[in-house]
Amino acid sequence: MRKALLFIPFGVFVVLGVLFYMQLGKDVHYMPSALVGKPLPEFQLVPLESSELVGHESLPKGPYLINFWATWCPSCSIEHEYLMALAAEGVPIVGIDYKDEADAAKQWLLDKGDPYAVVLQDEMGYFGVDMGVTGAPETFVVDSQGRVAYRHQGVVNEAVWQTLQGYMR
Amino acid sequence: MIWLRIILLTCLGLGVSLPALAAEELLHFDNPAQEQRFQVLVEELRCPKCQNQNLSDSNSTIATDLRDQVYRMVVRGDSNEQIVNYMVARYGEFVLYKPTQKPSTFLLWYGPFILLGIGAVIFVVVISLNKRKKGKA
Numbered sequence: 001m002r003k004a005l006l007f008i009p010f011g012v013f014v015v016l017g018v019l020f021y022m023q024l025g026k027d028v029h030y031m032p033s034a035l036v037g038k039p040l041p042e043f044q045l046v047p048l049e050s051s052e053l054v055g056h057e058s059l060p061k062g063p064y065l066i067n068f069w070a071t072w073c074p075s076c077s078i079e080h081e082y083l084m085a086l087a088a089e090g091v092p093i094v095g096i097d098y099k100d101e102a103d104a105a106k107q108w109l110l111d112k113g114d115p116y117a118v119v120l121q122d123e124m125g126y127f128g129v130d131m132g133v134t135g136a137p138e139t140f141v142v143d144s145q146g147r148v149a150y151r152h153q154g155v156v157n158e159a160v161w162q163t164l165q166g167y168m169r
Numbered sequence: 170m171i172w173l174r175i176i177l178l179t180c181l182g183l184g185v186s187l188p189a190l191a192a193e194e195l196l197h198f199d200n201p202a203q204e205q206r207f208q209v210l211v212e213e214l215r216c217p218k219c220q221n222q223n224l225s226d227s228n229s230t231i232a233t234d235l236r237d238q239v240y241r242m243v244v245r246g247d248s249n250e251q252i253v254n255y256m257v258a259r260y261g262e263f264v265l266y267k268p269t270q271k272p273s274t275f276l277l278w279y280g281p282f283i284l285l286g287i288g289a290v291i292f293v294v295v296i297s298l299n300k301r302k303k304g305k306a
Binding site for chain 2: 031033125131
């Protein structure tokens with residue numbers, strides 16, 4: 001009986017070891033969006049190509065992507081080519097020019113091509129805060145009911161699109 | 170030697186006072202109570218981009234933006250609860266250094282006390298067993 005008690009610390013060690021081992025390799029930067037399942041927040045933003053405030057009426061019908069990007073963001077130029085390919089396939093993408101300058105953004109789209117159905121300027125980053133954005137690039141899937149279905153932080157590529165696609169309905 | 174000490178002390182002093190000075194320069198509060206609330210909030214809210222820094226410590230752009238947002242809300246007269254709810258609605262409970270009490274955070278809040286209790290029980294049991302042994306001998 002006494003001897004059995006001596007094994008308690010070892011047992012605790014094994015349990016903790018298994019617990020910690022299971023946590024290894026987890027992506028510590030992964031953060032689920034607080035907005036998933038909720039309707040897209042209201043906004044009043046100015047499109048890149050005009051000077052009038054617009055709201056939800058400027059958004060595409062049916063499922064679409066919202067892509068936060070900026071000319072100051074290196075990863076954004078990496079994913080740009082893939083966004084062009086998605087746009088060519090007919091995927092509607094709403095661009096949010098996040099904390100950026102309009103002239104630089106226009107030049108960027110001239111140089112690299114414009115994959116966006118519409119580009120809205122979020123110069124102060126207020127819409128970014130409403131969407132729970134922590135940086136650029138970030139991409140959201142909005143479903144046909146206008147609800148946020150998924151959020152991806154970082155570059156969009158073929159592998160990420162496989163996941164995003166599942167939420168486009 | 171004495172010079173080295175003076176230089177080190179000066180550096181320490183600068184390090185402490187510079188951020189405080191900068192913050193006071195930029196932000197104007199209607200009264201000291203507002204400033205106090207702002208300081209508490211930016212210390213209790215966690216930067217969503219960083220692993221373990223609060224809004225006041227982080228220099229990332231999003232932390233700066235969120236500090237500004239807290240400032241605007243404090244000056245506008247929003248309550249602490251409104252400000253915290255605003256952040257949680259957008260960034261989730263991740264931003265809370267003080268998590269809310271609910272079933273999933275039960276162990277987080279009371280785990281240490283439970284462990285302390287178990288320890289106390291074991292302590293008492295071992296002591297009383299030893300006493301009994303001594304009594305027999």
